Amino acid sequence: MISKAQIKYIQSLQHKKYRQKFGQFVAEGDKIVQELLQGTYGVKAVYATKTWLEAQAPMIQRSIEVLEVDEAVLKQLSSLSTPNQAVALVDIPPAPQPLLQGHITLALEAIRDPGNMGTIIRIADWFGVRQIICTPDCVDAYNAKTIQATMGSIMRVPVIETDLVALLKTPGQVASYAATLHGNNIANTKKLQEGIILIGNESRGLSEEVIALSTHQITIPRIGQAESLNAAVATGIICGRLLI
């Protein structure tokens, strides 16, 4: 049986502060837990309904703690409103050093919406982007909503918290492409083999400092009248122009 202390511990991981302190996060939902069990992430424990465990038992390694819980307990463990069959306790993998030379990197400044963050990680995974850099004021990639929105891509694309300004100031840095409102039309930009694509906050866009440090400014031309595009959609459109 699950103890009150375990429930309390898992609930504490809804907060970034405790995720960082203990180096673990909680993944919620049937599909993502299944994917995690098949991947190389360090799953420490699975809390799931009897039905779910019976069906998934062959996939669960012996080293993983397995606890059968009822739906009322799952509700307590969960931070999402959709009902779950399974929740996993997972080690946060160590963040690698960003490898900029010869690679495409997505760099995010102050992305605040967990859904956008997750969708951007999924887009990166689709277009083969191997790393995302984010400023410390971005929403945490191990937030439950973000994890859910990545649809499993969190396991393949590391999100590395970095001082973006310092990184762009590094001498000999690779080219960088800032998404702005008054740059070059992305339809006239060639396919990239290397470089940093810079995406800014949902309402303010990129900071002036980051734009000034970028080597190129790019823009999705507006033909109609919408005031703006969603940050994740804009990221998708830019990747669809620069990476394929």
Add this chain to the structure above:
Amino acid sequence: MISKAQIKYIQSLQHKKYRQKFGQFVAEGDKIVQELLQGTYGVKAVYATKTWLEAQAPMIQRSIEVLEVDEAVLKQLSSLSTPNQAVALVDIPPAPQPLLQGHITLALEAIRDPGNMGTIIRIADWFGVRQIICTPDCVDAYNAKTIQATMGSIMRVPVIETDLVALLKTPGQVASYAATLHGNNIANTKKLQEGIILIGNESRGLSEEVIALSTHQITIPRIGQAESLNAAVATGIICGRLLI
């Protein structure tokens, strides 16, 4: 003062059935209500806090009923979880006939998520697409969540419920481009001047019948490993390739 009957009527408009019966919808939130008051949509009534009404009074025409309500009442009127300062009761405009010749049309089959639907309407507005066609099993465009996600674009892009199969079967129809997993790479598709871009359901994609009736099949090439892309993101990427 707002009557119980008015509250009940507005709450009934959370359901598509009653929106269709009465030909009205409810827009929630400061920004969208302001935009509606500046546009050409038929706003019938505004229910808002004292502070909001004082600030916006010069924008509100005399023909519009204005009722000051407190935040507790606004909460009753609202179907969204975010607290609002204002709610508007608006006439649903008559759907125009789709004009396919010489135009770009976005056609949606079984889009179920209100956020995706709203985001797609916003994308259409950004790229100057003047009309969206949707199958009857799409989520209603006048759903409160959809309205919110359009960020005002609902006023500029009509969403026309249509029998898509019958439309595609019409002799002499314009070219149509079905988003599928095994079509031509969108990076090799020319900019369109006319045609129907077909987008399918979030998990199933387009139906075989619609794909068979389309004149072209197009694909966003996958370089990495993500299983799929979000439907709104995919729409953005395709528009970013075919319309600019």
